[in-house]
Amino acid sequence: MRVRVNETMKVFHGHVPTQLAEGQEVSGELAAMLLERAAAKVTRLDAEPDEDGGDGGPKEPPASLADASTAAEVLAWVGEDPDRAAEALAVEEAAEKPRSTLVKQLKKLAEG
Numbered sequence: 006m007r008v009r010v011n012e013t014m015k016v017f018h019g020h021v022p023t024q025l026a027e028g029q030e031v032s033g034e035l036a037a038m039l040l041e042r043a044a045a046k047v048t049r050l051d052a053e054p055d056e057d058g059g060d061g062g063p064k065e066p067p068a069s070l071a072d073a074s075t076a077a078e079v080l081a082w083v084g085e086d087p088d089r090a091a092e093a094l095a096v097e098e099a100a101e102k103p104r105s106t107l108v109k110q111l112k113k114l115a116e117g
Contacts, residue, residue, distance in 0.1 A: 006032065006049070007031070007036055008036040008048060008049050009028065009031075009048045010031065010047055011027065012027050013027045014046060016043070018034070030050065031047075041077060045106040045110040046110075049084075076106065076107040079097070079107060087114060093111050094111035097111060
């Protein structure tokens with residue numbers, strides 16, 4: 006798994022502080038941890054193929070984009086699709102408490 010860091014940040018991985026620069030590509034366990042814990046701050050660069058040969062990304066939106074429990078679920082569904090990003094952005098902005106980091110990432114993807 007590989008991700009690209011969207012903004013400069015410092016993370017702790019294996020009890021070691023790690024400085025990551027905007028645009029840096031990260032792979033392996035660190036990439037998986039970033040995707041899980043800071044999904045709005047990274048962009049996934051590859052997807053693991055499904056058994057049927059697909060790209061590994063969800064084909065259906067979360068049960069309700071407004072009720073998706075994590076930003077990672079929304080971003081996994083959106084992938085790199087600007088139309089899906091715009092759809093998810095509209096739902097997120099209409100929410101009672103929009104997640105600002107998710108909104109920022111969706112805007113970047115929607116503008117594409």
